[in-house]
């Protein structure tokens with residue numbers, strides 16, 4: 067109960083802060099305000115459908131490497147779990163495709179109810195609209211995320227040198243053993259073997275590659291302005307929404323509005339954050355970023371920079387055009403810190419109650435839900451996989467029993483186990 071009161075108090079404080087402004091809308095209770103004030107029509111609205119306030123339950127999310135995308139994935143997986151949606155998942159591990167865009171049906175878990183189209187995508191892929199459209203409806207919003215490119219490349223450099231070392235990066239690591247960070251910023255080409263395939267690298271314009279930039283003559287493309295422009299235009303057409311890592315809470319609130327989800331659906335705790343390294347690790351060296359280093363690195367990461375700058379500008383303009391955005395963002399941040407505080411404490415309070423406000427009905431968060439929010443990426447993917455496998459087998463059994471009741475001779479064994487899948 068104490069948790070409940072502190073949440074309410076903070077929100078009341080916030081209310082006081084804003085009490086002087088905005089009496090544009092008649093106050094008609096949280097639900098009404100929510101639907102008239104904040105629900106925005108998505109670009110791919112199905113106009114024949116009158117359910118304008120219904121939440122959108124299909125999302126194709128491109129999990130761009132090292133761009134806070136594990137946190138978004140956690141949100142999407144939780145959403146899928148609570149609504150029994152179908153997530154397109156690899157048969158094992160967390161990656162659907164990383165070295166190319168094709169998604170052979172034999173590599174993914176079958177749809178739990180035998181349907182053709184899935185609801186949610188949030189595991190690593192290399193985006194290709196044609197390939198994605200085999201598994202997802204055209205109406206499912208396409209969502210991506212971007213991060214400031216130097217920060218993203220450095221994060222990838224550290225991750226793929228320490229947590230999950232790639233031989234790709236070995237040459238550079240050996241060349242700059244005491245300060246690979248600044249070695250990389252000044253001589254990034256040393257960290258990628260000359261004839262390696264673009265998709266085998268995570269430090270060379272990887273965000274654009276994840277989003278489907280053509281790999282043919284990739285190294286020449288950095289100098290081809292028209293090609294980059296064309297790519298940005300393509301992204302503009304294919305993607306409904308590009309989130310920005312540096313504005314994570316803003317991104318979540320925009321996503322919530324866009325998909326008409328509730329605040330509870332977007333609360334999060336950071337997952338898969340930077341690895342903890344021994345204090346002697348050369349990967350803890352501070353980057354020394356002079357204007358010259360910044361400029362030369364921009365040339366190396368040119369495609370990612372152009373893409374990022376374009377979508378950042380677009381994102382910031384979008385924020386300005388959103389009604390009552392600051393109020394909702396403020397409320398969301400208060401709720402976030404309340405939830406973080408509750409989840410981080412090992413106390414006996416099993417539940418925190420978040421009071422109703424202009425932006426949400428009252429809701430609760432349990433310790434169990436904290437645990438799910440803190441679950442590392444691969445274990446959560448595994449959990450969802452097991453849930454879907456169970457649904458798949460139940461569905462098959464049901465079909466078999468239906469068949470059996472009309473056809474006594476059928477005796478096919480239709481169950482599959484997780485062991486079988488790994489082969």
Ligand SMILES: *[C@@H]1O[C@H](CO)[C@@H](O)[C@H](O)[C@H]1NC(C)=O
Pocket residue numbers: 080081082084085086087088089090091092093393424
């Ligand atoms: C809630 O909405 C009403 C009506 O728009 C407004 O007057 C009030 O300031 C809002 N409260 C907060 C905390 O934003």
Ligand SMILES: *[C@@H]1O[C@H](CO)[C@@H](O)[C@H](O)[C@H]1NC(C)=O
Pocket residue numbers: 286290292293296
């Ligand atoms: C640059 O890209 C455009 C568009 O893809 C292509 O037509 C052109 O041949 C490229 N130029 C060079 C020099 O590679």
Ligand SMILES: *[C@@H]1O[C@H](CO)[C@@H](O)[C@H](O)[C@H]1NC(C)=O
Pocket residue numbers: 472473475476477
């Ligand atoms: C009955 O089962 C057999 C073998 O499993 C199958 O060949 C046949 O088509 C089924 N008949 C019906 C009516 O489902």
Ligand SMILES: *[C@@H]1O[C@H](CO)[C@@H](O)[C@H](O)[C@H]1NC(C)=O
Pocket residue numbers: 479480481482483
């Ligand atoms: C059906 O398949 C499951 C999983 O592989 C296996 O454990 C079970 O023994 C099989 N049943 C029959 C009747 O073959």
